[in-house]
């Protein structure tokens with residue numbers, strides 16, 4: 001069940017959305033598509049209108065937004081920036097993904113108090129602002145005592161969106177937004193780049209519009225969703241998109257059905273999305289009377305201290321021993337961690353450490369810090385404990401070998417340590433959230449083939465410490481990237497608000513060295529902060 | 539906070555010199571039992587020198603934390619061990635330039651606590667306003 005509006009949100013890799021059925025004016029020619037460096041004449045010759053602007057950012061999501069926010073604060077006027085993308089509001093895709101994965105506006109996000117995409121300083125933090133505004137001592141105590149005596153404070157989704165809206169209006173974001181899908185970015189003969197945009201039908205006289213710019217920033221979010229192969233096979237073979245859903249698809253119908261008919265649900269995955277989905281199922285059971293039985297399927301079962309290689313007792317690659325200084329809490333199947341990486345990747349020791357690593361060594365530390373994990377939260381522990389006690393929440397460890405339909409139900413053949421066992425369920429919710437390869441994304445694939453882009457040690461876009469895409473320089477121009485497609489670089493926490501801001505800061509500093517925008521030194525920074533507080537334009 | 543060792547030391551020195559220096563300047567004349575500037579500044583310097591050793595210890599403790607972070611609370615409660623040690627050394631006369639039993643306890647207590655509290659508050663928020671790179675670079679200022 002894919003929500004119709006999702007199509008416009010999750011970028012489609014379907015070529016038909018990029019290539020017109022018949023030739024109309026101002027379209028890409030074969031000659032253009034085959035050439036890595038374009039001249040102005042080639043583009044003009046194809047009848048594609050050219051718009052000059054020094055900086056474009058591709059994506060129009062949160063990554064584009066925080067980068068533009070930094071540039072505006074560095075004194076770049078709106079006339080020198082264009083945001084190219086399909087989203088009306090920068091948080092649109094994000095809100096869609098959080099909502100379907102069970103974080104509607106009143107629920108809390110995962111990231112911490114100082115991860116504020118609407119405020120480059122992270123001060124006042126969300127928690128401090130909320131605590132002071134409502135004079136809520138509980139929140140202030142939580143901020144003081146986290147993570148020792150309290151769960152990490154995390155902001156409400158709705159609050160984050162409202163604050164983003166305020167900042168969007170403050171920096172004049174809408175003046176910079178040009179709607180459409182970006183088909184390719186190619187280097188320009190003589191320096192800079194051409195970014196080819198396909199505007200929505202009717203918005204332009206030509207099929208494509210070219211933006212000629214010195215600088216390009218690529219923040220296209222997730223290349224696409226990858227479904228587990230056995231789930232995908234089942235769905236297509238049985239034409240059943242109702243009973244097997246991915247947590248990132250709209251799947252409200254599952255919860256509605258569970259409220260009416262006592263059923264069994266298999267939840268797959270051990271990350272935060274699984275936690276959220278379990279909370280929803282358990283809330284419905286405990287507060288609204290659903291009679292759902294939950295079978296939680298773990299592929300790797302974490303039973304104690306662990307790292308990205310699994311339990312400490314598990315064999316390590318190369319026979320190495322678990323390290324004394326790298327022990328993460330875990331239990332009941334889960335690896336516990338506040339955020340998707342250890343906290344210090346966003347500013348402390350681990351950030352400094354990875355910044356110095358290359359190749360194999362970098363891949364290895366990603367492996368150690370990575371792995372699926374979820375925060376330890378009081379409410380979740382309480383619900384799971386009750387479920388275990390009362391027998392409606394059980395865990396199974398293993399891999400699904402096969403799935404067959406049985407009437408309205410699904411039989412999962414799960415290979416466990418005790419042999420293969422059948423598990424019959426009414427619904428399967430896949431929370432494994434695998435991300436597709438970057439080459440699944442049309443624009444990124446083109447950049448790999450024609451833009452000089454290479455892959456980093458974990459296979460994604462290779463960026464250097466300033467987030468410039470290695471190999472893409474074009475004369476005095478530079479191309480940057482941030483977000484999940486750059487995971488594996490010198491900075492690990494890329495796919496988060498704070499990570500996008502770290503990237504934006506580096507990009508801004510690099511642009512400033514090239515003469516674009518001003519330095520954000522202590523004086524400018526302080527003055528700009530007051531403007532932020534007052535809500536006046538930067 | 540997410541400090542690196544280098545960042546810890548830089549932040550410590552910066553905070554004690556700037557805020558410690560200013561607060562001591564303002565506070566000394568109004569402290570109970572009239573300590574002189576020489577005494578209060580020697581004590582400030584003692585906190586700074588010992589603080590560098592403490593930071594090495596804290597850095598060591600931090601290694602046992604998976605996240606390699608330094609929770610907000612730790613930044614405040616370490617006032618207890620640091621304050622106690624400095625007071626002990628001051629009181630027994632182990633600090634050069636200060637005689638044993640010459641410093642009034644409440645003067646020390648007030649001066650030390652005010653500085654510590656202001657520095658703690660500043661480190662946990664406002665510092666990020668003038669120095670936007672500081673929090674992403676482990677507390678390094680240069």
Ligand SMILES: Cc1cc2nc3c(=O)[nH]c(=O)nc-3n(C[C@H](O)[C@H](O)[C@H](O)COP(=O)(O)OP(=O)(O)OC[C@H]3O[C@@H](n4cnc5c(N)ncnc54)[C@H](O)[C@@H]3O)c2cc1C
Nearest residue numbers: 011059061062063093109110111181182220221483496497
């Ligand atoms: C469920 C979920 C919860 C998360 N929770 C948190 C959290 O609590 N805290 C946190 O810090 N991070 C969180 N993240 C991670 C991350 O911060 C967000 O996903 C964030 O939205 C990433 O921003 P982005 O700009 O990279 O991608 P997006 O915000 O998705 O924006 C990229 C956009 O680019 C557009 N695009 C793609 N291709 C093209 C093209 N060819 N032409 C034009 N436009 C294109 C698409 O519309 C896409 O939406 C979460 C992620 C998920 C999935």
